[in-house]
Amino acid sequence: MDKTTLAYWQGNATALAIEGRAFIDGEYRPAESGRTFDSVSPIDGTVLAQVADCGEADVNAAVRAARRAFEAGVWSGLNPRQRKAKLLNWAALMREHLDELALLETLDAGKPIGDTTSVDVPGAAYCVEWFAEAIDKVGGEVVPADHHLVGLVTREPLGVVAAVVPWNFPILMASWKFGPALAAGNSVVLKPSEKSPLSAIRVAQLALEAGIPAGVFNVVPGGGEAGKLLALHRDVDCLAFTGSTNVGKLIMQYAGQSNLKRVWLELGGKSPNIVLPDCPDLDRAAKTAAGAIFYNMGEMCTAGSRLLVHRDIKDVFLDKLVDAARGYIPGNPLDPKTSMGAIVDQLQLDRVLGYIEAGRAEAKLLHGGSRVQQESGGFYIEPTVFDVSQHDAKIAREEIFGPVLSVITFDSIDEAVKIANDSDYGLAAAVWTANLTTAHEVARRLRAGTVWVNCYDEGGDMNFPFGGYRQSGNGRDKSLHALEKYTELKSTLVRLR
Numbered sequence: 001m002d003k004t005t006l007a008y009w010q011g012n013a014t015a016l017a018i019e020g021r022a023f024i025d026g027e028y029r030p031a032e033s034g035r036t037f038d039s040v041s042p043i044d045g046t047v048l049a050q051v052a053d054c055g056e057a058d059v060n061a062a063v064r065a066a067r068r069a070f071e072a073g074v075w076s077g078l079n080p081r082q083r084k085a086k087l088l089n090w091a092a093l094m095r096e097h098l099d100e101l102a103l104l105e106t107l108d109a110g111k112p113i114g115d116t117t118s119v120d121v122p123g124a125a126y127c128v129e130w131f132a133e134a135i136d137k138v139g140g141e142v143v144p145a146d147h148h149l150v151g152l153v154t155r156e157p158l159g160v161v162a163a164v165v166p167w168n169f170p171i172l173m174a175s176w177k178f179g180p181a182l183a184a185g186n187s188v189v190l191k192p193s194e195k196s197p198l199s200a201i202r203v204a205q206l207a208l209e210a211g212i213p214a215g216v217f218n219v220v221p222g223g224g225e226a227g228k229l230l231a232l233h234r235d236v237d238c239l240a241f242t243g244s245t246n247v248g249k250l251i252m253q254y255a256g257q258s259n260l261k262r263v264w265l266e267l268g269g270k271s272p273n274i275v276l277p278d279c280p281d282l283d284r285a286a287k288t289a290a291g292a293i294f295y296n297m298g299e300m301c302t303a304g305s306r307l308l309v310h311r312d313i314k315d316v317f318l319d320k321l322v323d324a325a326r327g328y329i330p331g332n333p334l335d336p337k338t339s340m341g342a343i344v345d346q347l348q349l350d351r352v353l354g355y356i357e358a359g360r361a362e363a364k365l366l367h368g369g370s371r372v373q374q375e376s377g378g379f380y381i382e383p384t385v386f387d388v389s390q391h392d393a394k395i396a397r398e399e400i401f402g403p404v405l406s407v408i409t410f411d412s413i414d415e416a417v418k419i420a421n422d423s424d425y426g427l428a429a430a431v432w433t434a435n436l437t438t439a440h441e442v443a444r445r446l447r448a449g450t451v452w453v454n455c456y457d458e459g460g461d462m463n464f465p466f467g468g469y470r471q472s473g474n475g476r477d478k479s480l481h482a483l484e485k486y487t488e489l490k491s492t493l494v495r496l497r
């Protein structure tokens with residue numbers, strides 16, 4: 001069959017058997033209460049599966065299983081080389097099941113199949129491989145100390161790590177947590193978003209097949225309540241969260257109300273993309289600026305949702321930008337030719353349309369602005385561009401998490417940097433210039449965890465730490481620094497005589 005056709009993926013979707021139960025202690029189980037929720041496809045609004053709606057009994061069972069596995073040492077006690085081998089098996093199984101996992105991701109979250117097959121699923125497998133490959137190469141330290149002492153600094157797994165993740169890159173964001181956490185020897189309880197739980201449920205079975213022992217990796221689908229139960233749980237040692245800033249704030253409070261578990265937060269963004277008049281390639285910059293906000297329907301924490309353009313090049317640049325935006329045509333995500341899929345659900349669709357309404361009142365609409373393909377039963381919005389005269393307008397300040405771009409005009413570098421930094425967030429930023437000194441100086445002044453120069457969203461490479469300044473969060477996913485989140489440092493002092 002020809003994988004480049006819509007018919008191929010539609011055929012596979014019809015034949016797909018979808019698992020909706022929780023995965024606890026090495027087996028699939030319904031929620032103890034018997035409760036389920038509908039997994040609805042944003043492609044056409046059809047119900048894909050009934051998914052276990054995990055509550056207190058299920059969360060407790062998953063944490064108990066994770067703790068038991070941790071204490072038994074069936075994973076934490078292995079030589080890192082042995083953990084590596086099993087994690088590599090798991091990643092290989094993800095690659096073997098790439099089409100199936102990508103299809104689940106596309107059906108569940110509305111992401112284009114071309115992206116889930118090339119970015120999401122291979123990216124998750126790569127993350128697991130990367131941490132597997134790293135874990136038997138990072139050792140501790142022998143510190144300079146008094147002659148009568150041997151001083152060791154070692155890293156130990158925390159114990160039970162709970163991961164609560166969002167729906168925009170379901171399996172990829174989850175892998176950024178479970179990759180390093182498992183490599184470091186922890187047990188994991190993963191709570192996927194209620195909007196996109198299917199790929200996480202499926203990879204759990206693959207983990208067991210790969211030789212990761214029962215109890216080490218558990219998946220409890222459910223909504224905010226299940227996340228809250230994990231964040232309040234006294235036997236969870238760490239809560240690794242990716243999601244909205246509002247929920248991140250609650251998670252910190254839950255940790256304070258319970259056992260002061262370690263809390264790591266990857267939160268929202270309103271990232272500035274600054275185009276200076278000496279931009280080396282306006283065509284590439286315009287195409288990239290469109291991709292920065294319209295890729296994945298704008299449902300990206302790093303979305304370049306504020307485009308700052310110098311007044312001297314504004315008109316010519318906006319022509320190119322709108323041309324590039326026209327290339328994003330919302331369509332059936334199962335069609336490999338589709339570059340823009342569906343918004344994840346009705347709630348998010350309404351939220352984005354609400355922002356577009358606000359935008360019409362406070363800014364000038366340059367492109368898009370409408371819901372389309374309503375007859376499909378799915379949730380599609382055109383790529384939308386606003387020219388914003390006040391940089392603190394609602395649409396230019398709040399995270400929309402949809403395909404809505406605010407263009408802001410500036411007259412000097414100082415003004416651009418000031419506007420860029422005038423945000424509650426600090427996840428990412430970009431600057432376009434041909435001047436090396438300007439590039440470095442502006443990059444230094446931008447208060448963001450990632451700064452791109454003459455590009456945007458480069459950095460699929462695991463070597464780059466990823467995370468935010470300010471209310472975009474704390475800690476870093478990816479890179480060896482991620483291991484710091486999932487380990488405690490221990491000083492051991494041995495007196496020789």
Ligand code: NAD
Nearest residue numbers: 165166167192193223224227228243244247266267268301
């Ligand atoms: P969200 O905060 O609504 O939900 C995230 C997760 O938290 C979900 O699993 C949800 O069920 C759970 N949750 C909801 N209420 C909870 C509560 N009271 N206690 C515990 N858990 C709770 O976010 P979302 O809508 O799923 O995702 C979009 C957000 O995620 C955006 O703000 C986006 O910027 C952010 N995000 C950040 C990154 C990053 O790396 N910085 C990456 C992707 C997405």
